[in-house]
Amino acid sequence: MRLLAAILDGIIVSLMCYVPALIVAAATGGLEQLDRPESEIDFSMLTLPIFVGVMGFIAWAWITLLLVARNGQTIAKRLLDIKVVRSDGTQASLGRIFWLRNVVGNALLGMIPLYFLVDHLFIFGERRQCIHDLIADTIVVKA
Numbered sequence: 001m002r003l004l005a006a007i008l009d010g011i012i013v014s015l016m017c018y019v020p021a022l023i024v025a026a027a028t029g030g031l032e033q034l035d036r037p038e039s040e041i042d043f044s045m046l047t048l049p050i051f052v053g054v055m056g057f058i059a060w061a062w063i064t065l066l067l068v069a070r071n072g073q074t075i076a077k078r079l080l081d082i083k084v085v086r087s088d089g090t091q092a093s094l095g096r097i098f099w100l101r102n103v104v105g106n107a108l109l110g111m112i113p114l115y116f117l118v119d120h121l122f123i124f125g126e127r128r129q130c131i132h133d134l135i136a137d138t139i140v141v142k143a
Contacts, residue, residue: 008079084101
């Protein structure tokens with residue numbers, strides 16, 4: 001379920017950011033700019049698609065932050081009825097999930113080659129926790 005949630009979250013953020021931006025770019029001629037040499041690109045044609053993509057990202061981030069703060073769930077985790085909690089079963093704070101689990105446990109350590117693979121292979125251990133879960137003292141449970 002955790003893997004499916006990660007895949008779904010990726011699809012959801014793409015649908016909310018990239019798809020609307022690409023549709024606007026196609027409708028306004030922005031995609032045609034990408035076929036031109038850099039010296040001939042009219043970057044003003046890309047302003048609206050970029051704006052739409054950024055607005056989609058802001059909407060996705062806002063919804064995700066609200067769900068994580070309220071119940072330890074991303075959009076996909078909510079759809080799949082799972083959530084992140086502290087290892088003792090209490091609610092995990094937004095700060096713990098964001099800073100320890102995502103920033104330290106995924107983004108910073110993710111710069112180490114092969115870390116992503118090793119991190120996720122830890123799920124098959126006795127504790128069923130990835131390294132980012134161990135760092136943040138969190139587990140994923142049925143909601």
